[in-house]
Amino acid sequence: MEASFSLFFVFILSLLAVTKSDNPVFDVLHYGAVGDGQTDDTNAFLEAWKSTCASDSSSSTMHVPSYKTFLIQPLIFNGPCNSKGVIVQIDGNLVAPIEPSNWKCEDDNCHRWIYFHKVDGLKVRGHGTIDGHGDDCISIGDGTSNLKVSNIICGPGHGISIGSLGKDGANDEVEYVTVSDSVLIGATNGVRIKTWQGGRGYARNFVFERILFHETSNPIIIDQYYCDHEECITSESAVQISNVTYSKMLGTSRRKIAVTLKCSESHPCRDIVIDDMAIFSRGENEAQYECSNVTGPDSEPVSLLATGFTDRIGRTTGRTG
Numbered sequence: 001m002e003a004s005f006s007l008f009f010v011f012i013l014s015l016l017a018v019t020k021s022d023n024p025v026f027d028v029l030h031y032g033a034v035g036d037g038q039t040d041d042t043n044a045f046l047e048a049w050k051s052t053c054a055s056d057s058s059s060s061t062m063h064v065p066s067y068k069t070f071l072i073q074p075l076i077f078n079g080p081c082n083s084k085g086v087i088v089q090i091d092g093n094l095v096a097p098i099e100p101s102n103w104k105c106e107d108d109n110c111h112r113w114i115y116f117h118k119v120d121g122l123k124v125r126g127h128g129t130i131d132g133h134g135d136d137c138i139s140i141g142d143g144t145s146n147l148k149v150s151n152i153i154c155g156p157g158h159g160i161s162i163g164s165l166g167k168d169g170a171n172d173e174v175e176y177v178t179v180s181d182s183v184l185i186g187a188t189n190g191v192r193i194k195t196w197q198g199g200r201g202y203a204r205n206f207v208f209e210r211i212l213f214h215e216t217s218n219p220i221i222i223d224q225y226y227c228d229h230e231e232c233i234t235s236e237s238a239v240q241i242s243n244v245t246y247s248k249m250l251g252t253s254r255r256k257i258a259v260t261l262k263c264s265e266s267h268p269c270r271d272i273v274i275d276d277m278a279i280f281s282r283g284e285n286e287a288q289y290e291c292s293n294v295t296g297p298d299s300e301p302v303s304l305l306a307t308g309f310t311d312r313i314g315r316t317t318g319r320t321g
């Protein structure tokens, strides 16, 4: 009796040990993904996500293994998750159907391909490539906080962007986002923050570091006058942008203007730091920089020109707006 009880106890303990494994990994291949670039692997990804998100652990990982190409339709990875830290490790390649007419979109969801919604503490990383054939590689929207994006290869398309925020007067809030150790190849934009005139809320506490640009049209942009139609009116309200650091930005710009910081006149960008940047413009052109309504950490409006931003080879050090 006693023996069978302790046996039972050991059994329960080991069961707990299995289910409570601290850092479980959910491989998409175990959920039926094929990875031949032809088969639709969307459902396998969604099933792997469900397990990852539901996992009652301090950290759970959804793994996309290397040396395979996964064909993925537009999908939503929904939170909130049980796991305190969700990691999406992308070592393989993700591709969207080549023809946009073959995209299967539910509701009004065709403007996004891979969409993470309400996931706190998300990390996206890996050695893979993500090929959605267009628009933003990664678009970080309202309500995002504590997001880390690293080891991403992105391009062509519109690069990595935060926003657009504050559309139609919306109160949007994004904070604590780090994008690091990533490569942008042939993208129209590199790392961009875009907000509409008339919005409210904030976009703050961002770090962009160790980003390599290759033939990127606009490597670094803050645009607080974002507008996708003709008639946009300058407003007295704006999403407040503050505490953004760009560190170790390297590479080539396809255009002469490598850095554009176009901030709101009513709510200038504050605490903007550019630290250690070497971006070269194509050909003989020296890289140039455009900047308005931006202040550095000392709250002084500093012009880029005054701090040596137009050095011949486009190398810059120092901090400023």
Ligand SMILES: *[C@@H]1O[C@H](CO)[C@@H](O)[C@H](O)[C@H]1NC(C)=O
Residues within 6 Å of the ligand: 176, 177, 204, 205, 206, 207, 243
């Ligand atoms: C600025 O942002 C960084 C990165 O998110 C954060 O660690 C730091 O605490 C922020 N500084 C302030 C004053 O909020």
Ligand SMILES: *[C@@H]1O[C@H](CO)[C@@H](O)[C@H](O)[C@H]1NC(C)=O
Residues within 6 Å of the ligand: 264, 265, 291, 292, 293
């Ligand atoms: C904002 O930038 C514009 C364009 O450079 C400039 O004319 C204006 O004086 C700036 N406003 C403030 C408040 O610094």
